[in-house]
Amino acid sequence: MFSNHLDQFEHQLTVKYYKYSQRLFLLADSYFYTDWLVDFSRKYPPKKIPSSFLLSSYLQNTLDCREDEEQFFHLLQFLSFVKSLNLKPTKDCQKHWIKNQLYYILKFTLADFLDFTGITITKNYQRKKVLKYFKDLQKLDPIVREFSDESFRSYVSFPYVDSHNPFSNSWVIEVFIAEELFNFSYPFIFPESFLRGKSKNDFRLKLLLIQSLSVKDQQKKLDIQELFQRVTTSNSRMVQMKENLIELLEELVEKKSLGPEIQIISKSGKKKHMQIKNLTSSSITRRIEYLKFNEIIHQGI
Secondary structure: OOOOOHHHHHHHHHHHHHHHHHHHOOOOOOOHHHHHHHHHHHHOOOOOOOOOOEEEOOOOOOOOOHHHHHHHHHHHHHHHHHHHOOOOOOOOOEEEEEOOEEEEEEEEEHHHHHHHHOOOOOOHHHHHHHHHHHHHHHHOOOEEEEOOOOOEEEEOOOOOEEEEEEEOOEEEEEEEEEHHHHHOOOOEEEOHHHHOOOOHHHHHHHHHHHHHHOOOOOEEEEEHHHHHHHOOOOHHHHHHHHHHHHHHHHHHHHOOOEEEEEEEEEOOOOEEEEEHHHOOHHHOOOOEEEEEEEEOOOOOO
């Protein structure tokens, strides 16, 4: 404050307030008056963020069509990549204003993006498919700010996207990204294994799990009926998919993102509690309606 760094002073003061509040209040679903504290704790986790990860924000709506699913997943990949660059907007980024809306100019190589996501390219059509990821960024719905019943402001998230190859096999990507997306603290961090899908069914499984976990409630609910509807495959591959689901849940427990216990809700309403480590593929049947598990909220900043 005395050196006139008021932004830093305000941030540190806010952090101290929330940090002290975490020692005073319970962070649990049964104590819903502390939702504001849970939100803050998610944005400022105490543990160090890994070098490779997948970020997600609060998801209110599910996605219906397969095209929307893929486009949404690619957006999560790109926003996670942007965060991994650890850019400081005041030092590392050029700025561009469109009226009253600020955009940051990002320039990076396609190789850097592929290295982060773990995507492997061996043929030209695969490169074209990845480059299309960035072209599709401009198909996203605009951000709308409502000021009154008749007054609003609308602007796109990515107004400019450019991909070019100045040198042989050295593609460079340039993107203008809205300030809100660049600076947003994404509350949910998923392990590296969520960054990519090994197959279409694996991709759909991970996306459904991400949608189930990225909600404000600490108790999460995975719709097993929706899982069986989305994934169409043979019985043997269905067993493999169930085993993949169990592995993902076990990894989230290991990373201390989920608690170790799961609740199985059958269509008849019967409830069963068990440890995630004891789940087997035969435990997950079409007679189940939901799986419920609890997010671990990390206290401390």
